[in-house]
Amino acid sequence: MARLFDAYIIADWTAAEGKKLGENSVWIGVAKRDVRFRLYSETHNVATRAEGEALLSSLLADHRKRGDRVLVGFDFSLGYPAGTAARLGLKETPAWSTLWKFLAANIVDKADNTNNRYQVAAKMNRLMTDEAWPFWGAPAKQAQRWLTTTKPPAGAGADIPEFRATENAIRKGRLQPKSNWQMHGAGAVGGQTLVGIPAVRRLLEKLGPSGAVWPFGTGWRALSTNDVEPLSALVVEVYPSMWDATPNPGEFKDQAQVRVTAEHFAKLDEAGDLEKAFAPPKGASEALIAQVEQEEGWILGA
Incomplete structure (x- = not known):
């Protein structure tokens, strides 16, 4: 074969x-x-x-x-929970592609590894909810109005899924993938x-x-x-x-x-x-x- x-x-x-x-x-x-x-x-x-x-x-x-x-x-x-692009006000389809374009336009990642990921997470929160969610977690010096050091209270941004369908499919037993919204802390992937x-x-x-x-x-x-x-x-x-x-x-x-x-x-x-x-x-x-x-x-x- x-x-x-x-x-x-x-x-x-x-x-x-x-x-x-x-x-x-x-x-x-x-x-x-x-x-x-x-x-x-x-x-x-x-x-x-x-x-x-x-x-x-x-x-x-x-x-x-x-x-x-x-x-x-x-x-x-390579994608975000369903509805993310719409919450950001991105109208083009397919949603994954317009979101990739948005990130490419906003992320600054320099040759020495310095980057603006916390600022972009805060901007996305501002556009999506005008609150400090769904993205959360930042070192104290990066925290601001739209990005907090700790996880928002349960139910905050409840209409925005915490996980994608694929993470839910493997969240069994020992496998506990983190949410894309978590920016800081052990194992964070945001x-x-x-x-x-x-x-x-x-x-x-x-x-x-x-x-x-x-x-x-x-x-x-x-x-x-x-x-x-x-x-x-x-x-x-x-x-x-x-x-x-x-x-x-x-x-x-x-x-x-x-x-x-x-x-x-x-x-x-x-x-x-x-x-x-x-x-x-x-x-x-x-x-x-x-x-x-x-x-x-x-x-x-x-």
Whole structure:
């Protein structure tokens, strides 16, 4: 059975300010095959998001020259809960694309990692509710009228969902993904989503028609080799905590996660089971499919 992809790249992003290597920095894991078609993996660690973006661009350019197809996974949300774009007053459709455009126009992320994510979260709160929600959580020095250090009281902004459908689908047992609205505190993902989406948008712009993003650009359905044949890269959202990544001696936790996640999708593809991972769960309603395809996105493998 033909594999969908030749290589699998997983990027563990960060919203950190300042240059940093090691734990809680940018890690990129690559699983690919050697000349004898044996699977092997390598990991890269860079000190800034700008370096991470440049590295991803060069890895993708190398694979493209070889005629390879690459699955590229990012460990942050590629969409927001249904209704977010409308609350921001964004009228263009599809909602995911107009929201990406809004973030690209508002986020300033400099080469030294300094960024304005807290100011953008506050601006989005002002536009959505004119209150300090749905985004919440900031260091004391970043707190202001539209962004507080603590979670707003239960019921605040109650008509704005805390989670997307995909997070609700995996919030069982040990897996407790954080909400996109949480900007600060242990495990918060709000910041890396804000700085991450514009980076993905730039990468896709560079790729042009040879790049696509699932499920927005492909539809939420099983993908065949015919679907991915014209592509050099397909971008997806991943949640590395779904796979048990025990670090090898001397490995950082984030490093182990990108390696194991890349290997997981490579093995799934090898077994011919990756096609099905792109499809919605059995019994998904038409309304849910539209919500996922048009605004929220989905975690691959959820």
